[in-house]
Amino acid sequence: MPPRRSHKKSRAGCRRCKVRKIKCDEVHPRCGNCTKHGVPCDFEHPTSTFASSLSPIESPRPMTSSTSNCDSPSTITLPPTPSAESSTPLPFYRNPEPLPLPNTVAKSSRMMELRLLHHYTTITCETLAISSPVSERIWRDTVPNLAFNNSGFLADALLAVSALHLRSHTPSDQELVRASHAYMASTLSEYSASLSKGITESNAETLFLTAALIAFQSTASRIFTRNDGNDSKDQIDSYNLPLSLFHSFQGVKAVVASSWQWLRNSGIVIPIIESQPALNLDLSGQNATFFGHLLAGVEEEIASSNEDPPTQILTRQAYQHAVAVLDWAHKIPDTGAPLVFLATVSRRFVELLEARRPRALAILASYFALLKFLDGVWWLKGVSRREVMGLVSLFSPNDEEWWPRLQWPIRIALFEGTSIPPEVWGASWGTEDTYSEQSSDTSGFVSHIELLSQMFTAVQNGPAPMSNPTDALDRLSHHQYTGRLKGFGSPMLLQSSLHSPH
Structure with a gap:
């Protein structure tokens, strides 16, 4: 047997050669084996990690079970390794370039x-x-x-x-x-x-x-x-009327009025509209109502104002309609009916709020008291107490005319408990008779939006020029719709549509 050839072991070879268990010639900046195969050598990139210097074929592979349904690593087709001159730096990864990671x-x-x-x-x-x-x-x-x-x-x-x-x-x-x-x-x-x-x-x-x-x-x-408006003078002075609520809810009304020709056939919008309780309002103001006391003295107030006759008419209608909505919602609060108030009151009523007219503020306090029934809804939680007490802070306790009329909203807003009894609420809600009365009009929301949409079109396309089309719509709808308002609106339902808050 011929003697074995002597050889010198490589002690300082590159890591790639060590992994492959082959002799490294230790030539710098790239050993002969790495140059031959066109792969990066850690002599060139001494700061790189070992894993990143390996080619895909030599990269460590996870152990797989013999029962695995995954493809064997040997069946994976890898991109060919390009050849390169020894002076050309090669990328660390030979696989297809990955998507950039987000910062x-x-x-x-x-x-x-x-x-x-x-x-x-x-x-x-x-x-x-x-x-x-x-x-x-x-x-x-x-x-x-x-x-x-x-x-x-x-x-x-x-x-x-x-x-x-x-x-x-x-x-x-x-x-x-x-x-x-x-x-x-x-x-x-x-x-x-x-x-x-x-x-x-x-x-x-x-x-x-x-x-x-x-x-x-x-x-x-x-x-x-x-x-809350009831803890300190600073808080009382900083209370802001929630006018943004009216603008946003009446913005919904504006969109409905302007696009009803398409929404009337919508399989998305119509179910949402029809899920709302149909309005059934008494605008005559002659029948006994729970909130009728809020209209006491309204004629004297209007007569003593400096408003012109057309504006006086709008003011009277605004008060009457707002109170009619309160009376309707008071009987069925668990249906979400109180929320309709924000979308249906007239633009004139919002103007009266902006002017901080006591009657408008008292009506608004009663509205927020109605929301106490919906205090369990997260986006209404605490709103009743906070807004009622904020509004009450705008009145003097010595105001003999309005302070007595604020007692019901205060009592409701401060009520502690999960269920308000009928004797405190002032009505038996949720009974079959109540729902029967409120559902006497079976035509639903859609037919009434149709009628109000026609009013909207009539005002927009009226033959006579209008210096204030919103006021014209108020008067038109008052004459055409008084006494038969049972649906999604009010005599002034669409008035803000002509002056979109957005």
């Missing part, structure tokens, strides 16, 4: 969006509809799908409401605070831009749903208001 901020934003979307589709959507399984399904399934396919601002709106819902559980979470503000700001910007371009058949549903979510958000934002 920390972008990843954080993605996780926040996933969190908000999950919360909306599993929890928040169930809270937007009161006593309406059909509407609940639309908010849960249809609205997100429509947002993904058609509208960025609708998606932002539902994320904003979801963020507010989460904030109601953890008010100090600054990440949620920033998210709720950012998504709503984006919603309002894009929503306003879309409205300015006009409502069409293609965007009518999206604009309606976005307007509704803005209204929810506007109401929910009030739960983070800290001034």
